[in-house]
Amino acid sequence: MLGIVRAKGTLLFDENGKEYIDGIASWYTCMYGHCNECILNRVSVQMKQLDQVVFSGFTHEPAVRLSEELIKILPGNQQKLFFSDNGSTATEVGVKMALQYHFNQGEKRNVMLALEDGFHGDTFGAMSVSGLSVYNGPFEEHFIQVERIPAPTKNNIGSILKYLGTRLEQKNIAGFIYEPLVQGAAAMKMHDAEALNKVLKLLQDNDVVTIADEVMTGFGKTGNYFASDYVDTKPDVICLSKALTAGLIPMAITSCTQKIYDAFYSDELKKGLFHGHTYTANPLACTAALAGLELLRSEEMQHNIERIIESHRQFDLQIKDHPKVGGTRQCGIIYALDLNLKMERYGNLRDRLFRHFMDNGIFLRPLGNTIYVLPPYIITDEQLQKVYGAIKSALEIV
């Protein structure tokens, strides 16, 4: 375990004074840079004013303002926000919305649909819908009933639609949860927006609640504010976390349409969505999120995003035909490269790669034979070149 003592902008500093470029923005959170003064100043002021209060019966300005600002950039059909603490709980809320949406209307739908190799978190509900099953052995028999379809592509969309057409006749699929366009934990596996659109359209026509898990993809990483912006059919529910709070404090939001919300709005207590964590809508986290949203919408940050996208494109042209490269893919500022060899997800060769990057002052976390980059938006061109250089030299050691 390496001790990290300091972070600033794109850089992490360890206990020996060595610095590392944070090539994955500390798991896709610190997109505006570590210890960003705009954000810290705002949180400092809030901290002296109102640190925390019960978010039941009470409300506060940071939550209200964040909600107003977030609704402005979410897909137009998203009308209501439900706060929780992390990606797993955002997913749990989404799954509960889907199941109870039908329950409240007296319809029994008890199956969730999900993508193969999806990942949605580590709590029981979230684990259930996650398809990366290597870690789930001891718990599987306790899971929600889930069925899976492959991530949709131009090639398989015909057979997926045909399968679903028949499957939907049973009318017991409550919801569909998916990471739109990029499946993060599946090593940044990417799929097709048009094909995904057809799946969503068919499911919504059959009253299946569609839940976009944008915990990883949200807040600019795909080049748009949200991956769902690339897909014509908008989801009924969206899960948000990670970069939501600009890398400062855990928080999550599950947004939904008016239609979903209305199914829970009732004088009957039991029709309500009961889910609340103690620190729900923590004022400090809301303040960090608000500051983050302002930065994201700034011309400077949008320009940064464009710059990184173009830089990745240029790098891809240099590297994609390298004999040790099996394939490359890009979505916005997310760039991934598969090595032309079989590797274990967490094996010896993977560890050697990790070590190579760290020795070169770059923090990247290869997943099996996939090396991926998801840098803070404020990364400089020079730092990007350093990252690319380390990837090139990595090809020599495998």
Add this chain to the structure above:
Amino acid sequence: MLGIVRAKGTLLFDENGKEYIDGIASWYTCMYGHCNECILNRVSVQMKQLDQVVFSGFTHEPAVRLSEELIKILPGNQQKLFFSDNGSTATEVGVKMALQYHFNQGEKRNVMLALEDGFHGDTFGAMSVSGLSVYNGPFEEHFIQVERIPAPTKNNIGSILKYLGTRLEQKNIAGFIYEPLVQGAAAMKMHDAEALNKVLKLLQDNDVVTIADEVMTGFGKTGNYFASDYVDTKPDVICLSKALTAGLIPMAITSCTQKIYDAFYSDELKKGLFHGHTYTANPLACTAALAGLELLRSEEMQHNIERIIESHRQFDLQIKDHPKVGGTRQCGIIYALDLNLKMERYGNLRDRLFRHFMDNGIFLRPLGNTIYVLPPYIITDEQLQKVYGAIKSALEIV
């Protein structure tokens, strides 16, 4: 929804400038007072140094120091800490530990034992073990298999032990989760330490993993650091959150004994406990928690706790024989009073009570016919009297 704009010490201030004594410490979190300068100063310094970093392969001083300090006050058998984000996830980790502990040893134990009327959170695993089932309708069929026993008392302990003696012969109970001494969401229902001790002893003799959910009771509220300090048999696992971070930022910890830890320690990847949230062990939350621990252990705060306990006792003598009082109970600084009438958990009369307290500048959240107080440790004698006064006058309006 009432807008809260400011908080300081024991007080909340609303958008109209009216102030309220926070009689439940914002759901049992802000025990050292809102916007406590000792805590804010420490977090401000940390925020400029290291805001957030991946807690996998990396570590940092706030997490290391918090772990060292926390181990000092936890029951002596607790050796290892597992970080997560809130009470629900702390519970999920505890349940996963119990199930996988047996799985890793090749034993199939798939039933969790829990207390009637227990509450452990809102994610699927946490909901499963919660016995307050009014809200669980749409999800129940997706739950972990759970069986329940009544909260142990001097009267029922004989029959509980007899029942368990037979039940344990099936050798399929993996773990037992319980809120020690006080069941919070069950309206501060209290049970007996000696009887609980007998249950824990019998279960541990049968290799059932015992999980104390001290999310509500932890950090001084019972008069000791932890409710488990009152019980001779120490739990295998303890869940902590809420006051852990002194009311500033969400975080949770699940601690366990060396024996539990050892069941997961292996070269085989699949024997590991896979559970990680992005902001796990957030440096700001760890810093707030460290500052909180220092305050808790100070002579001043320990004196405050004694002072509140004695003050509650005096109030109890005045009120317990009132004709509208059905019963009273106290555990440390937690004081609860049942009205001598039937009420709905969230009904009209409950709302009138809530309104009465708010009109009198007191924030309390009655649960059904139970009024309870769980004040910040820094509440003054004068403020305590104001709270008691509002409770007395409430008896006149019901």
